[in-house]
Amino acid sequence: xxxxxxxxxxxxxxxxxxxxxxxxxxxxxxxxxxxxxxxxxxxxxxxxxxxxxxxxxxxxxxxxxxxxxxxxxxxxxxxxxxxxxxxxxxxxxxxxxxxxxxxxxxxxxxxxxxxxxxxxxxxxxxxxxxxxxxxxxxxxxxxxxxxxxxxxxxxxxxxxxxxxxxxxxxxxxxxxxxxxxxxxxxxxxxxxxxxxxxxxxxxxxxxxxxxxxxxxxxxxxxxxxxxxxxxxxx
Numbered sequence: 001x002x003x004x005x006x007x008x009x010x011x012x013x014x015x016x017x018x019x020x021x022x023x024x025x026x027x028x029x030x031x032x033x034x035x036x037x038x039x040x041x042x043x044x045x046x047x048x049x050x051x052x053x054x055x056x057x058x059x060x061x062x063x064x065x066x067x068x069x070x071x072x073x074x075x076x077x078x079x080x081x082x083x084x085x086x087x088x089x090x091x092x093x094x095x096x097x098x099x100x101x102x103x104x105x106x107x108x109x110x111x112x113x114x115x116x117x118x119x120x121x122x123x124x125x126x127x128x129x130x131x132x133x134x135x136x137x138x139x140x141x142x143x144x145x146x147x148x149x150x151x152x153x154x155x156x157x158x159x160x161x162x163x164x165x166x167x168x169x170x171x172x173x174x175x176x177x178x179x180x181x182x183x184x185x186x187x188x189x190x191x192x193x194x195x196x197x198x199x200x201x202x203x204x205x206x207x208x209x210x211x212x213x214x215x216x217x218x219x220x221x222x223x224x225x226x227x228x229x230x231x232x233x234x
Contacts, residue, residue: 054225097153099123101130101176101184104154108189113198118157118172126178129153132158137169137190160192169193 098121105119106112122130129149133142146158157174172188 028050038222097123099125101174101186103172103174103186103188106188107192109192109198110192111192112160112162113193113195115160116160116162118160118174118188119155120152120157120174122148122152122157122176123186124173124176124178126180128177130174130176130180133173133175134160134165135171135173137171139171142173159167163195165193167192167194204226 055118076182101119103118103120106116119130129147130143130152131147133146135142145160148158160172169190170191172191174184174187175183175185
């Protein structure tokens with residue numbers, strides 16, 4: 001027994017002595033101080049463990065990645081105005097040029113009053129001018145009204161002031177004269193001048209015979225106008 005106790009005591013003394021020697025058993029010594037770590041590069045792996053103490057260090061590394069950006073926009077359309085014509089455009093008819101001497105208005109036997117337009121055409125070969133004459137109906141006693149050197153085609157040849165004549169029936173004559181002196185004549189017979197009892201205006205109609213809209217009467221202003229051709233009245 002005593003030998004056993006002595007052996008154990010010696011072992012204990014040796015153990016205590018060894019613990020007092022520096023660097024012999026780092027596991028039994030307390031760690032103190034500051035550890036500085038520098039980690040440069042890329043660390044791959046899994047570290048499992050427990051660290052007790054204070055670690056101060058600087059980690060230097062490079063992070064490389066790829067980002068994806070998504071752009072969202074809304075397109076706005078700007079409308080372009082489109083002009084749509086009303087109806088189908090029709091070509092303007094061209095009047096044929098006719099070589100003729102005629103009176104188209106007023107009509108034979110028509111009653112007129114006030115100022116009346118004499119409508120027609122005065123155009124022949126080698127045209128020079130035209131004269132307009134008036135006579136009491138059936139008398140052939142012609143009196144000169146006006147002369148014009150212009151060419152009139154489906155237009156107004158002259159205006160007749162009926163107030164200068166007594167009420168009754170008259171004939172009109174248009175004489176178209178050539179450069180060589182020859183002429184062509186056309187007549188309007190039995191035109192009635194009726195200023196004492198003016199005729200009712202005839203309603204206007206279109207080419208299809210439909211009545212055209214009428215306009216309310218407006219005040220009449222008589223203004224003297226200068227003729228573009230020689231005029232002599234009697």
